[in-house]
Amino acid sequence: MNLIELARKYPDDEAARRWFVEQRWPDGVRCIDCGSGERVVESKHQSMDWWCGSCRSYFSWRKGSVMESSKLGAQTWLLAVYLLSQSPKGVSSVSLGRHLGITQKSAWHLGHRIRQAWADGDDPLMVGPVEIDETYVGGKNKNRHRGKKGSGRGPSGKAPVMGAADRHTGSVSLEAVGSVDGATAAGFVSSRVRRGADVFTDEAPVYGPLGRLGFRHGRVAHGRGEYRRGLASTNRIEGVWALLKRSYIGTYHWMSDKHLHRYCSEVEARVNEATSLRWVACGMVGKRLRYTDLTAP
Numbered sequence: 001m002n003l004i005e006l007a008r009k010y011p012d013d014e015a016a017r018r019w020f021v022e023q024r025w026p027d028g029v030r031c032i033d034c035g036s037g038e039r040v041v042e043s044k045h046q047s048m049d050w051w052c053g054s055c056r057s058y059f060s061w062r063k064g065s066v067m068e069s070s071k072l073g074a075q076t077w078l079l080a081v082y083l084l085s086q087s088p089k090g091v092s093s094v095s096l097g098r099h100l101g102i103t104q105k106s107a108w109h110l111g112h113r114i115r116q117a118w119a120d121g122d123d124p125l126m127v128g129p130v131e132i133d134e135t136y137v138g139g140k141n142k143n144r145h146r147g148k149k150g151s152g153r154g155p156s157g158k159a160p161v162m163g164a165a166d167r168h169t170g171s172v173s174l175e176a177v178g179s180v181d182g183a184t185a186a187g188f189v190s191s192r193v194r195r196g197a198d199v200f201t202d203e204a205p206v207y208g209p210l211g212r213l214g215f216r217h218g219r220v221a222h223g224r225g226e227y228r229r230g231l232a233s234t235n236r237i238e239g240v241w242a243l244l245k246r247s248y249i250g251t252y253h254w255m256s257d258k259h260l261h262r263y264c265s266e267v268e269a270r271v272n273e274a275t276s277l278r279w280v281a282c283g284m285v286g287k288r289l290r291y292t293d294l295t296a297p
């Protein structure tokens with residue numbers, strides 16, 4: 001997204017606030033105090049924009065994040081995240097302050113809090129919940145979703161691809177694999193997802209060992225038409241398959257095995273670029289960095 005697009009999409013504080021709320025609670029707002037999402041409604045309170053009927057308390061979308069107690073508007077925060085994510089080390093507080101129309105001192109504090117959000121983000125492993133799935137690319141296959149079930153999961157002439165989609169950050173990772181078996185699936189997940197994370201798959205037997213490897217494994221049974229059971233769904237990774245197949249059908253008549261990994265990287269990059277801002281926003285939660293902490297000797 002370029003700056004013009006960003007400015008059009010988030011023209012004011014309210015639009016930017018809604019964006020932050022969506023990043024923090026992708027599956028619906030939950031109360032910060034009691035964790036319940038059942039009776040949470042928007043409130044008219046000046047700074048506390050949510051009301052939880054379960055524990056009868058107000059909370060703000062900023063609470064418990066690096067934005068807590070900041071006087072800067074949501075749009076200023078979003079623009080700062082954007083500017084810094086374009087060049088994480090290259091924006092001085094003077095320049096950031098000028099871009100945003102705030103003092104250098106204020107920009108300095110702002111910049112540090114956003115970098116703080118990055119601090120733990122160097123870990124390349126997904127923290128989840130992560131959706132895992134496999135697909136087959138190439139040839140013709142109408143009604144793939146059911147066909148996958150009925151044809152023994154290894155249609156001849158098609159190349160298998162495994163994918164992981166982090167539901168929290170939106171990032172995806174794809175790999176063209178030689179075959180889909182238990183060892184391949186275990187290796188794929190272990191190299192991308194942090195142990196202990198929630199992982200969701202369908203009921204294919206190849207995912208059987210994930211629980212024993214230390215992941216919290218949830219399954220969704222596609223065969224019975226059960227596409228979403230509680231939190232266990234694989235809707236996101238299926239959206240990625242749709243992208244991969246659209247680029248295959250739309251752009252390339254034949255995606256050879258040899259080049260399949262490149263198409264996977266291309267789709268990966270397209271999805272991940274769009275989610276890099278979200279990734280930073282997710283890192284903002286659960287952290288504080290007060291001005292007094294920064295300036296302490």
Ligand SMILES: [Zn+2]
Pocket residue numbers: 031032033034035036052053054055056057
């Ligand atoms: Zn509550």
